[in-house]
Each structure stands twice: as C-alpha cells, then as structure tokens.
Amino acid sequence: xxxxxxxxxxxxxxxxxxxxxxxxxxxxxxxxxxxxxxxxxxxxxxxxxxxxxxxxxxxxxxxxxxxxxxxxxxxxxxxxxxxxxxxxxxxxxxxxxxxxxxxxxxxxxxxxxxxxxxxxxxxxxxxxxxxxxxxxxxxxxxxxxxxxxxxxxxxxxxxxxxxxxxxxxxxxxxxxxxxxxxxxxxxxxxxxxxxxxxxxxxxxxxxxxxxxxxxxxxxxxxxxxxxxxxxxxxxxxxxxxxxxxxxxxxxxxxxxxxxxxxxxxxxxxxxxxxxxxxxxxxxxxxxxxxxxxxxxxxxxxxxxxxxxxxxxxxxxxxxxxxxxxxxxxxxxxxxxxxxxx
Amino acid sequence: xxxxxxxxxxxxxxxxxxxxxxxxxxxxxxxxxxxxxxxxxxxxxxxxxxxxxxxxxxxxxxxxxxxxxxxxxxxxxxxxxxxxxxxxxxxxxxxxxxxxxxxxxxxxxxxxxxxxxxxxxxxxxxxxxxxxxxxxxxxxxxxxxxxxxxxxxxxxxxxxxxxxxxxxxxxxxxxxxxxxxxxxxxxxxxxxxxxxxxxxxxxxxxxxxxxxxxxxxxxxxxxxxxxxxxxxxxxxxxxxxxxxxxxxxxxxxxxxxxxxxxxxxxxxxxxxxxxxxxxxxxxxxxxxxxxxxxxxxxxxxxxxxxxxxxxxxxxxxxxxxxxxxxxxxxxxxxxxxxxxxxxxxxxxxxxxxxxxxxxxxxxxxxxxxxxxxxxxxxxxxxxxxxxxxxxxxxxxxxxxxxxxxxxxxxxxxxxxxxxxxxxxxxxxxxxxxxxxxxxxxxxxxxxxxxxxxxxxxxxxxxxxxxxxxxxxxxxxxxxxxxxxxxxxxxxxxxxxxxxxxxxxxxxxxxxxxxxxxxxxxxxxxxxxxxxxxxxxxxxxxxxxxxxxxxxxxxxxxxxxxxxxxxxxxxxxxxxxxxxxxxxxxxxxxxxxxxxxxxxxxxxxxxxxxxxxxxxxxxxxxxxx
Numbered sequence: 001x002x003x004x005x006x007x008x009x010x011x012x013x014x015x016x017x018x019x020x021x022x023x024x025x026x027x028x029x030x031x032x033x034x035x036x037x038x039x040x041x042x043x044x045x046x047x048x049x050x051x052x053x054x055x056x057x058x059x060x061x062x063x064x065x066x067x068x069x070x071x072x073x074x075x076x077x078x079x080x081x082x083x084x085x086x087x088x089x090x091x092x093x094x095x096x097x098x099x100x101x102x103x104x105x106x107x108x109x110x111x112x113x114x115x116x117x118x119x120x121x122x123x124x125x126x127x128x129x130x131x132x133x134x135x136x137x138x139x140x141x142x143x144x145x146x147x148x149x150x151x152x153x154x155x156x157x158x159x160x161x162x163x164x165x166x167x168x169x170x171x172x173x174x175x176x177x178x179x180x181x182x183x184x185x186x187x188x189x190x191x192x193x194x195x196x197x198x199x200x201x202x203x204x205x206x207x208x209x210x211x212x213x214x215x216x217x218x219x220x221x222x223x224x225x226x227x228x229x230x231x232x233x234x235x236x237x238x239x240x241x242x243x244x245x246x247x248x249x250x251x252x253x254x255x256x257x258x259x260x261x262x263x264x265x266x267x268x269x270x271x272x273x274x275x276x277x278x279x280x281x282x283x284x285x286x287x288x289x290x291x292x293x294x295x296x297x298x299x300x301x302x303x304x305x306x307x308x309x310x311x312x313x314x315x316x317x318x319x320x321x322x323x324x325x326x327x328x329x330x331x332x333x334x335x336x337x338x339x340x341x
Numbered sequence: 342x343x344x345x346x347x348x349x350x351x352x353x354x355x356x357x358x359x360x361x362x363x364x365x366x367x368x369x370x371x372x373x374x375x376x377x378x379x380x381x382x383x384x385x386x387x388x389x390x391x392x393x394x395x396x397x398x399x400x401x402x403x404x405x406x407x408x409x410x411x412x413x414x415x416x417x418x419x420x421x422x423x424x425x426x427x428x429x430x431x432x433x434x435x436x437x438x439x440x441x442x443x444x445x446x447x448x449x450x451x452x453x454x455x456x457x458x459x460x461x462x463x464x465x466x467x468x469x470x471x472x473x474x475x476x477x478x479x480x481x482x483x484x485x486x487x488x489x490x491x492x493x494x495x496x497x498x499x500x501x502x503x504x505x506x507x508x509x510x511x512x513x514x515x516x517x518x519x520x521x522x523x524x525x526x527x528x529x530x531x532x533x534x535x536x537x538x539x540x541x542x543x544x545x546x547x548x549x550x551x552x553x554x555x556x557x558x559x560x561x562x563x564x565x566x567x568x569x570x571x572x573x574x575x576x577x578x579x580x581x582x583x584x585x586x587x588x589x590x591x592x593x594x595x596x597x598x599x600x601x602x603x604x605x606x607x608x609x610x611x612x613x614x615x616x617x618x619x620x621x622x623x624x625x626x627x628x629x630x631x632x633x634x635x636x637x638x639x640x641x642x643x644x645x646x647x648x649x650x651x652x653x654x655x656x657x658x659x660x661x662x663x664x665x666x667x668x669x670x671x672x673x674x675x676x677x678x679x680x681x682x683x684x685x686x687x688x689x690x691x692x693x694x695x696x697x698x699x700x701x702x703x704x705x706x707x708x709x710x711x712x713x714x715x716x717x718x719x720x721x722x723x724x725x726x727x728x729x730x731x732x733x734x735x736x737x738x739x740x741x742x743x744x745x746x747x748x749x750x751x752x753x754x755x756x757x758x759x760x761x762x763x764x765x766x767x768x769x770x771x772x773x774x775x776x777x778x779x780x781x782x783x784x785x786x787x788x789x790x791x792x793x794x795x796x797x798x799x800x801x802x803x804x805x806x807x808x809x810x811x812x813x814x815x816x817x818x819x820x821x822x823x824x825x826x827x828x829x830x831x832x833x834x835x836x837x838x839x840x841x842x843x844x845x846x847x848x849x850x851x852x853x854x855x856x857x858x859x860x861x862x863x864x865x866x867x868x869x870x871x872x873x874x875x876x877x878x879x880x881x882x883x884x885x886x887x888x889x890x891x892x893x894x895x896x897x898x899x900x901x902x903x904x905x906x907x908x909x910x911x912x913x914x915x916x917x918x919x920x921x922x923x924x925x926x927x928x929x930x931x932x933x934x935x936x937x938x939x940x941x942x943x944x945x946x947x948x949x950x951x952x953x954x955x956x957x958x959x960x961x962x963x964x965x
Contacts, residue, residue, distance in 0.1 A: 084438050094438040306437050
C-alpha cells in the first residue's frame with residue numbers, strides 16, 4: 001500500500017485530483033504516438049499574453065415589490081472580469097487591465113425595476129450604481145446564477161477580444177499568433193474564435209484511459225502530452241486538450257500533482273489541427289513554467305499562476321469591502337424608508 | 342572678485358508665481374493622518390525629496406479653510422499588491438502585476454489658522470512656494486529680523502530670525518559636529534558674514550527703535566591651525582567651487598547671489614596672536630607661522646595682571662580644593678592692592694618687602710631698584726616673590742598677612758601649581774614693557790576692528806584657558822557697564838574643553854555667565870563642540886539656534902539632540918561638509934541647509950593675492 005497526498009489545502013471544496021470517469025470521445029489528433037513532447041521556445045512574434053479571470057459575489061438578498069404590486073426575490077451583486085497583460089519575453093512589466101467592478105440588481109422575472117443608485121453620504125466614497133439584470137427564474141438561487149452568468153459572459157468577451165483569431169479550416173491563411181489569452185478554468189460553451197486557452201487547475205475528471213494515464217506521472221517539467229480531440233456531452237462540447245507539467249511532484253504527493261490540463265476550442269471534425277493550436281501547445285510548457293507559482297507563496301501552487309493570484313486579489317479589491325457595501329445598502333434603505341439611519 | 346551687496350532689504354523668496362504649483366500628491370488614508378504628522382501618496386511623475394516644503398489645504402465642515410505647512414522628513418517607495426519580498430523578481434520579470442507606491446511623510450511646521458484638525462485623506466499636496474514658503478518657515482513673523490542662514494535644497498534662502506540671535510527674544514548659537522567634516526567654524530563664520538553684510542543689524546536696530554544703526558563685533562578664538570588668520574583675504578578657490586556647486590545642484594546663480602550676500606572676505610578685521618617667547622628686551626613678534634604682517638602680538642602687563650585680578654584664570658581647576666581657592670583669592674587681593682599703590686610708569690611691580698638673599702635659592706637677574714626696592718618684571722620673579730612671602734619670610738613661616746593661617750601644604754600646592762604654568766604664561770605676562778608698548782600690545786577686542794581673531798592655537802592648555810578666560814571676562818565686564826546695544830559675538834570652538842559637563846573651571850564660569858546673562862547684555866556665544874553631550878548642559882540649552890553638522894550616530898541618539906526628529910538624527914550621520922541641520926525657535930522642525938564655500942581664505946595657499954588675474958600675467962608685470 002502507498003499513500004500520497006493531494007497537493008491542495010484541505011479547506012478547498014475539492015482536491016486537485018478527482019477520479020470521475022470520462023464519458024465521451026477521445027481522438028488522437030496530433031500524433032498516434034503517445035509520449036512526452038518537449039516544450040519549445042516562445043516565438044518572437046507572440047508579444048502579448050493575457051490572463052483573464054472573473055470574480056463575483058452577492059452583496060445582499062432582497063425582496064422586491066414594484067409599483068404594479070408584483071413581488072419577487074432578487075439580489076444586489078457585483079462582478080469583475082479583468083485581465084493581466086504581460087509580455088512572454090519580459091520586455092515590459094505586467095499590468096492589470098479593465099479590473100472594474102460592475103454592480104447588478106438581479107431580480108425575478110416579471111418585475112418592473114429601475115436602476116438603483118446608492119448615493120454617498122461622504123465625499124470620499126463613490127456612488128454605487130446597480131443596473132437591473134433579470135433572472136431566468138424566480139427561485140432563491142437564480143440571482144446568484146444570473147450574476148455568475150453575467151460574469152462569465154464578460155470574461156468570455158474580454159478573452160476573445162484580447163486574443164488573436166484562430167482560423168478553423170485549411171483555406172484560411174494562417175493568422176500569426178501575436179496575442180494569446182489564458183483563461184482561468186474550462187472554456188465556456190461558445191467559441192468566439194480567439195486564441196484562448198482554458199487552464200484547468202484541477203483534474204476532477206480523468207479524461208485519459210487507464211493505459212495512458214501513466215504518462216502524466218512521467219512528464220518532466222515543461223513537457224506535455226500530445227494534443228487530443230475531445231467531444232462530450234453528446235457532442236455539444238468539442239475541445240482540443242493536452243496536459244503539461246509545470247513542476248516536479250514532491251515524493252509525498254500523487255504523481256499527477258504539478259500537472260495542468262489545457263484546452264482550446266476545436267471544430268467538430270477531428271481531421272484538422274489548426275497550426276496555431278499546435279504552436280500554443282508547444283510553447284505552453286515554457287510559458288506556464290514561467291508563470292507557475294511556488295508552494296510557499298500560494299496554497300494552490302503551481303497551477304494557480306502568479307499573475308492570476310494577483311488578478312484575483314485586485315478584483316476582490318475592485319469590488320470593495322463587502323462589509324462596507326452591506327452597511328451602505330442598509331443605511332441607504334433606512335433613509336429611503338424614512339427610518340433614522 | 343568681490344561683488345556689491347545685492348540689496349539692502351533681504352528678499353527671502355521669489356514672489357508667488359501666478360498660478361499655484363501643481364499637485365504633487367494626495368494625503369494618504371491608509372496611515373493615520375494627524376495635525377502634526379501625515380503621509381501623502383506622491384502623484385505619478387512628481388518627485389518629492391527629503392526637506393521639501395509642502396502645503397495642504399483642508400476644508401472644515403463649516404467651509405473654512407485650514408492650511409498646513411510642513412517639511413518632508415521621510416520618503417519611501419514600495420511594491421504595492423505583492424506579499425513576498427522575492428515577488429520583486431516576478432514583478433521585474435513582467436509576470437506579476439504590481440504598482441510602486443511612493444509616499445512621503447510630512448512633519449507639520451505650521452497650521453494656519455491654529456485649528457489642529459487633521460487634514461482629510463485625499464487632500465491635495467503642493468510644493469510651498471513664495472508666500473507659502475514664508476509661512477512654512479515663519480518668515481512672515483520675522484519681518485525685518487530675517488537674515489539668510491543658508492540655502493534650502495531647492496535653492497531658496499532659509500530665513501533665520503535675528504531677534505533670536507541678538508538676545509532680544511533669544512540668543513546664542515550652538516553648533517555640534519565631528520571635527521573636520523562638520524565644518525562648524527566655517528558655518529559660524531558664514532553666519533557672521535551674513536549678519537554683518539545682510540544689513541539685518543541695521544534693520545532690527547531701526548525696527549526696535551534703537552535709533553539709526555547698530556553695529557556688532559565678533560571675537561573669534563582660533564584654536565586649531567592658523568585657519569582663521571586669513572579671513573580678510575579673498576579665497577582663490579571660491580569662484581570655481583561655487584560654479585561647481587551651482588551646476589551640481591542645478592541653481593541658476595552662485596549661492597552668494599541667491600542668498601543676497603556679497604562674495605567678499607571680512608573687511609574690518611584685526612588679528613591677535615601671542616608673542617614668541619624670548620628673553621626680555623627681544624623684539625616682540627607674533628608667534629604665528631604662516632602670517633606675520635597684520636598680526637598684532639598681545640601681552641598682558643604684569644601690573645595689569647595684578648590690578649585686574651587675573652590670577653584665578655591661571656588655575657584651571659581651582660575648585661579642586663576649597664583651601665586652595667581661599668589662598669588664590671587672598672593672594673589675588675594682596676596683588677591687587679600692591680598694583681594699586683604703584684606709581685612709577687611701566688608694567689612692573691615695585692616691592693620693598695622682598696629680601697631675596699634670605700631665600701634658599703636666589704632668583705637670577707633680580708632688578709634692584711634705586712631706593713632699596715625690587716622691581717618685579719617677570720612672571721618668574723612674581724612667583725619667587727610669592728614664594729618668599731608665603732613660605733620663606735620669617736624663617737619659613739611666611740608673612741602672616743599673606744599666609745592667613747593656611748597650612749604649609751596648601752601654600753606649597755599653590756606655588757607648585759604656579760611654577761607648573763610659569764613656562765606657559767611667562768611670554769604672555771610681562772613687566773618689562775614701556776607704557777607705550779603696554780598700550781600697543783594690550784588686547785583690545787572692543788574698540789579695535791569689527792572682527793577680532795585671537796589666535797591661541799600655539800598656546801599650551803593652561804595658557805589657552807588663561808587667555809580665553811581673561812578676555813571673555815573683560816568683554817563681559819565691559820558690556821555690564823555699557824549695556825546691550827552693539828552686540829558682541831564670541832565664537833569659541835571646543836566647548837568640550839572650555840566648559841566640560843563634569844569639571845568646573847573659572848573659564849566655564851565665565852561661559853556660563855555669558856550663556857545665562859550674556860543675552861541681556863548683548864554678548865552672544867556662538868559655541869561649537871564635537872559632542873554637545875559632554876558640554877555643560879546649561880550652555881547648550883541656552884542656545885536659541887542650534888545647528889548640527891555630521892554627527893557620530895551614537896552621539897546623535899543622546900538627549901541633547903532630541904530637538905531633532907528621529908529621521909534627522911539618522912541623517913546627521915551622513916551629512917556632507919557644507920550641509921547643516923538648523924533648528925530655530927520660530928520653526929518647530931529643523932531644516933537642512935547648505936551654505937556657500939567661504940569667500941575668505943582659510944589657508945595660506947587659498948589666499949588670492951593675484952587680484953583675480955592669472956599667475957602668468959602677474960609674473961609678466963614683475964618682469965617688465
């Protein structure tokens with residue numbers, strides 16, 4: 001018997017490793033030879049790499065009754081979708097982009113809602129404006145889902161707006177890879193055509209068949225598996241995916257720690273691998289090796305990348321102090337209703 | 342090479358520019374904001390350094406404005422948004438986004454009006470210029486009493502309040518710093534130059550209703566080398582040094598022009614030096630190595646020594662024994678009476694009650710007078726006479742009136758000590774001068790020139806103590822008689838030696854008198870020392886204006902320097918020559934200044950004797 005540790009802290013919801021079996025199609029699209037592929041240098045032309053992430057939170061659950069006499073539930077929420085822009089060659093400092101909080105008033109469908117403004121009582125605290133956002137349903141979790149969806153959409157827009165376009169058929173003259181976006185987490189369902197890579201930190205689902213899993217433990221830092229074409233959920237989701245090792249696994253952790261799964265959008269047919277995807281896969285080991293975090297600085301190292309951690313912090317800050325906002329909402333309502341605040 | 346004084350009315354700062362200076366930052370909200378100290382975040386593109394003077398306006402809830410003036414005493418930059426020290430590598434590699442936070446701490450020097458509310462985080466911070474600068478440095482309160490005490494970092498003159506120098510509201514200046522690099526004497530001379538040439542004495546004289554002009558005099562004791570014997574000669578390096586300094590600091594003009602002071606050596610000077618020791622009758626020449634012309638030897642007449650009760654200054658440690666002090670006092674009194682009955686012209690003492698043949702050792706060269714008296718003409722003989730009166734007369738019992746029942750041991754201690762200093766004092770105290778010579782060589786500090794330099798560096802310790810003590814007492818007595826107009830500045834370095842904290846000496850008593858009472862008499866002590874912690878506390882604490890040059894860091898932590906905020910104390914260890922920290926009563930925080938290179942020569946090789954021309958040109962004139 002051998003016992004080894006999961007690298008992630010025990011207070012996160014899941015470990016880094018789960019062993020959920022994969023139900024879908026898996027096709028070798030790059031090469032039939034299943035073996036480690038060494039990382040390549042980052043091409044000179046790739047000047048910009050963006051890391052995109054989003055954050056959201058609910059600030060209050062609310063009960064609404066509108067002028068027409070309808071009632072329903074809703075919530076004040078906030079979200080941010082932001083990016084870190086960096087040069088993979090280190091030619092300039094990394095900067096935060098568009099880290100700006102959006103505030104929404106999510107409400108049950110059928111209500112009549114105006115934008116809601118919390119005006120400041122103090123000259124040094126800004127005005128909070130909540131834009132109305134209808135929910136899909138009138139259940140208590142719907143406002144949170146609405147905010148989540150708004151955040152994902154914003155993230156998606158940002159990711160693709162920043163990245164180079166990926167051509168998806170052979171006729172398309174290959175666009176140069178000058179700008180790449182790394183998005184935190186799996187890719188959203190819709191492909192908007194940008195060179196966007198989803199960085200999946202955890203391995204909840206075991207996509208590889210048992211005879212191939214062994215390679216993950218054998219990868220050296222920077223090395224990757226060949227690219228696979230992946231189709232699941234009844235063909236609704238089609239992705240290219242590959243695994244890359246960011247750092248060596250310590251002896252006391254399971255051999256797949258330090259490995260990250262990357263994915264990019266794929267066409268339905270598994271007969272064409274866009275050159276850009278191969279290029280991204282080739283440089284991914286080098287790039288991520290550079291961005292990987294160290295275990296003494298980040299509990300989710302190395303998969304939680306250095307810029308991502310900084311971005312998460314900046315986004316939380318952009319949303320402001322939860323406590324203070326709740327207090328503002330309360331005192332605002334008190335004044336609206338006419339009670340003494 | 343000299344320039345005319347630029348203006349009579351000292352202009353302390355440039356007029357307020359038409360539009361207010363740009364914002365350099367905002368008061369921080371993440372550090373405590375208090376009415377006396379606060380931090381501000383420096384705006385992107387702005388540059389703030391230590392000692393910058395800044396101004397912040399804040400609105401009270403009732404709409405009234407309160408203005409804070411202050412001095413930057415700390416600036417720092419750090420990465421914001423990162424947690425670990427090694428994150429700097431990731432930031433520089435372009436992997437980790439972080440911003441640089443640049444913040445400065447302000448020590449408030451003035452709040453106007455005096456509403457001690459804190460500024461609001463977010464209030465705009467600007468550089469103080471023009472009128473605001475005057476407010477920050479309280480120059481508006483000084484009015485005609487302001488004279489330049491040096492240049493601030495940005496080239497604006499620092500006003501010092503003369504009323505806190507001349508004794509009106511305060512007096513005395515004290516300068517501390519390590520020898521050699523702290524340039525204490527240079528700064529003292531610069532202050533004198535500024536006081537004498539800026540016209541501040543006249544302006545304050547007028548302002549105080551004391552009539553037209555008031556003049557001041559200065560007495561400098563030269564204790565090290567012959568540095569101060571060339572103060573009346575132009576310095577041949579000043580032009581180059583000042584050009585260099587102006588270029589390095591980015592000033593538009595040379596520092597004398599910016600201060601509104603003429604670049605000239607001291608004008609009205611006299612130089613006094615002790616005579617070379619030699620046999621009686623030899624020519625009296627000053628004991629100086631580098632300069633002989635224009636230096637007057639000073640000698641005290643033997644009769645004057647007795648008549649003016651100078652004996653106590655021979656003993657630098659009289660307080661060591663009560664009995665000894667008693668003997669000194671008694672002998673002094675006897676000599677005083679003796680001097681008062683002298684009738685013959687000259688500086689000797691004529692005595693009739695001395696029988697040298699009764700002594701075990703007959704002193705050499707005794708001058709037997711015509712009528713059975715003996716003329717005492719040397720300090721040596723005076724001591725022999727005292728030995729006779731105290732220990733030998735009446736078969737060793739001494740003259741009763743002189744002995745006054747003191748024990749032999751005490752009397753012997755007295756004469757032994759006199760013998761100990763005899764060698765040092767003999768050249769200074771002479772009884773063989775004619776009345777004309779006595780007049781010529783009597784040190785005349787108060788009626789001679791505006792600036793008197795007394796060179797005592799060649800004298801031994803006891804002789805230095807004697808000269809300084811006697812001269813200071815003379816000044817003190819003179820001022821006691823004539824009052825305080827015409828301020829007398831006394832510049833004395835090495836206060837550690839003359840007024841040590843733990844010992845007492847007659848000279849320390851005089852210095853204490855000056856420190857405590859001199860202010861009202863118009864005697865101002867510009868004292869300097871390496872370590873204020875080792876100088877009599879009352880002398881240092883009486884100084885209104887305190888100046889610190891480079892300090893030993895351990896010294897800077899002593900309580901004598903508590904007037905410096907912590908950041909200044911740390912900085913005192915790295916001050917360069919020509920840079921001082923100046924603290925004055927009008928401004929609650931010290932200010933860092935630099936002052937120009939001396940326009941007067943401080944060494945013989947600095948003397949500009951070519952009149953500004955090249956050596957070749959002067960040589961050509963000679964060959965013609």
